[in-house]
Amino acid sequence: MNKLDRKDILGLQDMTQSEIQLILDTAISMKEILNRPVKKVPTLRGKTVCTLFYEPSTRTRTSFEVAAKTLSADVSSIAAATSAIVKGESFKDTLLTLQAMGVDLFIIRHQSGGAPHFAARTVKSHVINAGDGMHEHPTQGLLDMLTMLEEKGRLDGLVVTVVGDILHSRVARSNLWGLTKMGATVRLAGPKTLLPPEVDKLPVEVYSNIDEAIEGADIVNVLRIQLERMNSGFFPSVREYAKLFGINKERLRRAKPDVTLMHPGPMNRGVEITPDVADGEFSVITDQVTNGVAVRMALLYLLLGGGSNVGTA
Amino acid sequence: MPNKDSGNKVMDADDIRRAVTRIAHEIIEKNKGAEKIAIIGIQRRGVPLAQRLAKLIEQIEGTSVPVGSLNVALYRDDYATRLVPPSVGKTEIDFDVSDRKIVLVDEVIYTGRTTRSALDALMDMGRPAQIQLAALIDRGHRELPIRADYIGKNLPTSRREHVYVHLVETDGEDKVVIVKQESGERGAQ
Numbered sequence: 230m231n232k233l234d235r236k237d238i239l240g241l242q243d244m245t246q247s248e249i250q251l252i253l254d255t256a257i258s259m260k261e262i263l264n265r266p267v268k269k270v271p272t273l274r275g276k277t278v279c280t281l282f283y284e285p286s287t288r289t290r291t292s293f294e295v296a297a298k299t300l301s302a303d304v305s306s307i308a309a310a311t312s313a314i315v316k317g318e319s320f321k322d323t324l325l326t327l328q329a330m331g332v333d334l335f336i337i338r339h340q341s342g343g344a345p346h347f348a349a350r351t352v353k354s355h356v357i358n359a360g361d362g363m364h365e366h367p368t369q370g371l372l373d374m375l376t377m378l379e380e381k382g383r384l385d386g387l388v389v390t391v392v393g394d395i396l397h398s399r400v401a402r403s404n405l406w407g408l409t410k411m412g413a414t415v416r417l418a419g420p421k422t423l424l425p426p427e428v429d430k431l432p433v434e435v436y437s438n439i440d441e442a443i444e445g446a447d448i449v450n451v452l453r454i455q456l457e458r459m460n461s462g463f464f465p466s467v468r469e470y471a472k473l474f475g476i477n478k479e480r481l482r483r484a485k486p487d488v489t490l491m492h493p494g495p496m497n498r499g500v501e502i503t504p505d506v507a508d509g510e511f512s513v514i515t516d517q518v519t520n521g522v523a524v525r526m527a528l529l530y531l532l533l534g535g536g537s538n539v540g541t542a
Numbered sequence: 543m544p545n546k547d548s549g550n551k552v553m554d555a556d557d558i559r560r561a562v563t564r565i566a567h568e569i570i571e572k573n574k575g576a577e578k579i580a581i582i583g584i585q586r587r588g589v590p591l592a593q594r595l596a597k598l599i600e601q602i603e604g605t606s607v608p609v610g611s612l613n614v615a616l617y618r619d620d621y622a623t624r625l626v627p628p629s630v631g632k633t634e635i636d637f638d639v640s641d642r643k644i645v646l647v648d649e650v651i652y653t654g655r656t657t658r659s660a661l662d663a664l665m666d667m668g669r670p671a672q673i674q675l676a677a678l679i680d681r682g683h684r685e686l687p688i689r690a691d692y693i694g695k696n697l698p699t700s701r702r703e704h705v706y707v708h709l710v711e712t713d714g715e716d717k718v719v720i721v722k723q724e725s726g727e728r729g730a731q
């Protein structure tokens with residue numbers, strides 16, 4: 230398989246194992262370009278990519294921009310706060326306006342789950358979901374998998390513990406859909422108030438005791454506590470969360486001796502993770518950032534390549 | 543797609559070995575030794591050929607020759623028109639190409655478009671002192687002003703034919719076959 234037979238990347242839930250494998254293989258090749266003195270290849274010359282972000286973001290948006298520019302695409306970046314959206318232009322009209330300017334691919338982050346799906350139905354251009362509400366963040370799931378693959382040489386059979394605010398986390402959802410497809414075992418751990426309803430129907434193991442969840446894990450993926458959402462009493466205090474669920478050196482000892490520690494960022498040091506662990510020997514947090522660019526390059530390449538009949542409005 | 547194994551065998555293992563050995567000598571002769579030479583194979587089958595050439599040159603001259611592997615998918619001129627984007631392999635060149643005499647190796651030279659992509663890819667990595675081109679088979683039909691410096695065998699073909707190079711490293715045996723194409727589609731190589 231060397232073609233993604235789809236117009237859009239909306240989530241990992243509806244992707245097949247071979248599609249994910251193709252993306253990861255392509256991303257491994259793309260990484261080499263990032264280590265060159267001249268980080269530029271001419272592949273996407275003449276293609277226009279637009280990032281349309283309704284939520285704040287540093288790493289995801291910059292990562293997409295760097296990926297597109299490395300492949301020589303032209304990039305325009307639109308942040309909701311500084312665009313005609315504040316004048317009341319609807320999401321649909323914004324999309325149609327940009328499509329009429331010749332945007333070949335939209336990268337969309339939105340606070341509402343399903344917004345990229347709506348966009349994908351509205352425009353002929355390609356759409357990549359850069360995070361929609363509490364639903365999915367497929368490129369984060371893919372870059373996490375690429376990082377695990379690099380660290381462990383395989384995904385099949387790995388035990389991956391995802392810790393933290395599972396309820397609000399699109400990263401957790403993309404992780405679990407992607408990883409279970411690739412043959413890994415996913416353990417979700419967090420306070421009961423931060424586990425989604427009907428979590429028992431997901432293909433995962435659920436723990437409310439962090440020490441049990443970490444026992445024997447190959448990977449510990451620590452989620453950010455979304456302090457901006459923590460105003461409705463999900464747990465008594467940040468300090469109590471840190472004590473009961475924060476990842477520190479002692480807790481990490483329960484995992485495999487060669488455990489890999491991951492965090493999608495931005496980190497709340499001292500809350501979900503202690504600084505010595507975040508900067509410690511098991512941490513691959515900065516590798517994740519580099520892999521994010523490689524994965525996004527792979528997706529842009531695979532979607533914008535070929536004589537497809539979509540993409541040109 | 544025609545069967546890659548049937549068809550007329552135009553080179554066997556001995557023919558390939560002799561041609562590669564001759565090219566190794568020609569490289570040394572033309573460059574008056576192996577100083578500053580590096581050999582870069584175009585993926586996939588240019589790579590084992592590059593490794594063979596480097597080994598031979600080392601045996602003859604006693605100087606070690608670095609070998610690299612180049613993937614040109616990102617530089618192709620048909621990226622936007624092909625139905626399937628070419629699969630991207632990893633380029634592995636762990637030496638600085640600047641000021642080196644690079645011998646680019648491909649198994650077949652045909653339209654010249656792959657070579658053009660490879661030249662652009664190399665230029666993005668530095669400024670080689672020279673780039674030379676070696677091909678096991680030259681089958682003609684150039685669409686660009688490109689010629690090989692070293693050729694294993696000139697093979698006059700029609701555009702309706704395929705040339706398949708099989709190598710031990712990638713296909714289990716050394717041979718070159720030429721296959722007639724049934725439909726009017728253009729040959730892959």
